[in-house]
Amino acid sequence: MNLDLLSRQLIDRFQHGMPLCPEPYKEMARILGCREAQVMACLDAMDQAGALSRIGPVFEHRRAGASTLAAFAVPAERLQQVAECVSQYHEVNHNYAREHFYNLWFVLTGPDRPHIERVLEALENETGLVPLDLPMLTAYRIDLGFALGEGP
Incomplete structure (x- = not known):
């Protein structure tokens, strides 16, 4: 998959440390200067392409x-x-x-x-x-x- 700018920004910024808040995707969008719908569509596209293995926390x-x-x-x-x-x-x-x-x-x-x-x-x-x-x-x-x- 050829990653677009938003995909690369999401991976770079959030592969270690998603926001811990009630609306993490909205906060991710705020940080990256885009809309929550764009973040969700981008994550969905990466998931459909097999570029993501999972989105979620890693617990001790x-x-x-x-x-x-x-x-x-x-x-x-x-x-x-x-x-x-x-x-x-x-x-x-x-x-x-x-x-x-x-x-x-x-x-x-x-x-x-x-x-x-x-x-x-x-x-x-x-x-x-x-x-x-x-x-x-x-x-x-x-x-x-x-x-x-x-x-x-």
Whole structure:
């Protein structure tokens, strides 16, 4: 996608730090000197083109509960069925297939570690597969951003 000026400004200015207010898109428009409808249309166009992966906050998960990265080694013929089983849990943020012995990976979040363990146990009981449980031991912050040179 060839990004126009407003798209580049939105990415440069707001990929780290959207306004924390009741009307963030209106505030983004005010900061960039345009209308809220233009911001929304621009974000929608970038989303439709596959240029955005998500718009939303990143939380310090340990302040909000517990999480773990988990994986299953799923026989190929059961991958879709197991992925659907995993996705039915509201504790699952996302899951994805990988070309590896452990071929179905997912992130679980919950209010505390015992809750996460109960979900993993339920998944094991439902699928007959033993989950690989990889809770984070140390957090490493990588402030990954892409300056496009068109921000204010």
